[in-house]
Amino acid sequence: MDLKPFLISLVRSILFTGFEFFECHTALFCCWPDVVVNCAALSVHRACEMDPAAAMSVNVPSSLVNWLSSLEESNYLLIHLSTDQVYEGVKSFYKEDDEVVPVNVYGKSKVAAEQFITEKCSNFAILRSSIIFGPQTISPVSKSLPIQWVDGVLSKGNTTEFFHDEFRCPVYVKDVIAIILALSKTWISEAKQRNLLLNVGGLDRVSRVQMAETVADIRGYNLSLIKSVSASSTLGISPISFRDGVRLTLEL
Numbered sequence: 001m002d003l004k005p006f007l008i009s010l011v012r013s014i015l016f017t018g019f020e021f022f023e024c025h026t027a028l029f030c031c032w033p034d035v036v037v038n039c040a041a042l043s044v045h046r047a048c049e050m051d052p053a054a055a056m057s058v059n060v061p062s063s064l065v066n067w068l069s070s071l072e073e074s075n076y077l078l079i080h081l082s083t084d085q086v087y088e089g090v091k092s093f094y095k096e097d098d099e100v101v102p103v104n105v106y107g108k109s110k111v112a113a114e115q116f117i118t119e120k121c122s123n124f125a126i127l128r129s130s131i132i133f134g135p136q137t138i139s140p141v142s143k144s145l146p147i148q149w150v151d152g153v154l155s156k157g158n159t160t161e162f163f164h165d166e167f168r169c170p171v172y173v174k175d176v177i178a179i180i181l182a183l184s185k186t187w188i189s190e191a192k193q194r195n196l197l198l199n200v201g202g203l204d205r206v207s208r209v210q211m212a213e214t215v216a217d218i219r220g221y222n223l224s225l226i227k228s229v230s231a232s233s234t235l236g237i238s239p240i241s242f243r244d245g246v247r248l249t250l251e252l
């Protein structure tokens with residue numbers, strides 16, 4: 001029996017639904033995986049900040065990697081979902097070889113995961129994804145999804161604050177899947193090992209305000225519901241413009 005189509009579909013199942021590690025183990029133990037896509041994470045920032053040890057324990061896939069390494073005929077590609085939040089976020093258009101400076105526990109745990117995988121695996125692809133958006137899954141996830149959340153608040157006519165100075169490159173979920181499938185198929189057909197680190201973003205760099213405006217435009221909501229605020233306003237700080245800063249610096 002050719003197991004590869006089964007494995008690809010299993011990979012898709014893992015990607016779409018999320019498996020408990022032990023379910024994954026049970027599903028795979030009868031055959032050697034060609035590709036493993038690790039989507040498991042503690043991804044809610046508040047939960048990570050409240051319990052850094054749990055964030056490290058879930059987000060660094062040590063059990064998974066150690067188990068895969070223990071398989072007798074182990075010859076797999078590990079595709080690991082990381083995040084653009086490994087970067088500090090003080091400039092635009094980060095490159096993969098830019099320094100990682102995570103500013104929160106979630107980002108720190110993802111950097112630790114990347115380091116662990118880089119040290120322990122010989123064949124891997126780490127995808128540093130920006131915000132992933134798309135339709136609700138067949139088995140609905142309980143967490144708030146980004147576009148659906150904006151749609152929800154604006155459809156109720158609630159005036160809502162959005163940051164005009166936080167920029168991301170949101171990527172559609174099926175584009176992420178296309179990358180994962182392309183990597184999987186290439187590994188299965190060519191068997192060429194990779195040590196790949198890839199930023200995964202969509203075509204557009206947009207602020208939170210621009211994301212909300214796009215939803216409002218497509219739905220026909222009133223744009224005045226979108227209140228543009230600075231991310232720093234949550235700390236009660238009002239940064240001055242570059243021009244004003246130059247004036248003050250030159251004492252004019």
Ligand SMILES: NC(=O)c1ccc[n+]([C@@H]2O[C@H](COP(=O)([O-])OP(=O)(O)OC[C@H]3O[C@@H](n4cnc5c(N)ncnc54)[C@H](OP(=O)(O)O)[C@@H]3O)[C@@H](O)[C@H]2O)c1
Nearest residue numbers: 018019020021039040041043058081082083129130131132
């Ligand atoms: N969504 C985004 O915008 C985005 C952006 C960049 C990177 N990422 C990364 O992409 C991956 C998937 O993101 P997501 O939004 O789908 O995350 P999510 O909604 O938080 O889902 C995480 C999955 O991990 C599972 N999980 C949690 N703890 C586990 C454990 N101890 N053992 C096994 N499974 C466990 C969860 O299962 P339960 O539901 O049963 O708890 C859930 O299926 C994550 O690695 C995330 O960091 C996501």
